[in-house]
């Protein structure tokens with residue numbers, strides 16, 4: 009079976025659930041536009057209907073058809089995306105991370121400051137930060153029961169846009185031009201692409217092609 | 222310390238500890254790490270003891286009973302392990318004694334879990 013790249017997105021229930029879903033589905037859609045095989049799963053195992061609770065979304069990418077369809081979680085992610093930075097303090101987001109994997113955090117704090125909250129940071133190959141809150145200035149908040157998932161809101165109108173831009177830049181897995189056809193806030197996505205900060209560690213192994221930033 | 226639970230939240234209640242449905246049980250005597258909600262917080266309530274009048278509104282308002290009154294020292298005490306950062310106490314405090322401060326401003330105070338629940 010062809011190599012499958014796994015991306016796990018961490019977000020918080022209700023207040024940012026849609027943002028997490030947008031990150032996973034917009035990024036997955038952009039990769040699929042290059043003819044790759046993609047699976048995106050939402051909310052499996054976690055409690056997305058509770059405010060603030062940590063929840064995960066999953067993306068899988070492969071050059072060939074992904075044959076397993078019945079396991080919805082990523083056991084060994086290559087990339088972990090954290091949409092709300094406090095999550096790294098309260099949960100081992102690197103659990104199962106592939107050796108030399110990549111962590112992307114939405115924060116305006118310096119990378120060195122964030123590392124104090126990640127006791128197992130030595131498992132990382134690289135860490136990237138993007139100030140998506142600062143760029144988009146919004147966080148979808150919707151208690152209507154639809155968790156912000158109404159059609160009128162569109163995909164990638166909030167913090168998801170800069171985050172997927174940053175993901176495209178550092179992983180090289182998706183093209184900015186394709187993301188621009190998917191997200192609503194194209195300017196925010198481009199700022200995320202341009203403003204992401206990356207720190208590589210010696211251990212870094214590029215399972216993802218070339219990392220840039 | 223709580224005893225180690227099987228993974229994936231499955232709890233096998235031993236027969237001698239089982240109670241009829243709807244029974245009233247004593248207050249918990251162990252802390253279950255698995256159910257600690259400190260990692261839900263983005264902000265935490267920080268108290269200004271000068272402004273606090275010990276009115277106990279926060280004690281009543283907190284859905285998770287995270288505020289208690291320490292009679293000996295005459296201060297309110299906050300339970301960092303279970304506060305989920307909902308900010309209800311901050312909104313309800315009549316004396317403006319509670320402020321929301323980003324959790325990431327503090328090096329510790331959150332119980333780090335291996336998986337969400």
Ligand code: SF4
Nearest residue numbers: 273274276277279314
């Ligand atoms: S509600 Fe405010 S003033 Fe009253 S006890 Fe709590 S912190 Fe103090």
Ligand code: SF4
Nearest residue numbers: 283304305307308310
């Ligand atoms: S923020 Fe919410 S959970 Fe925390 S002490 Fe205040 S009322 Fe309780």
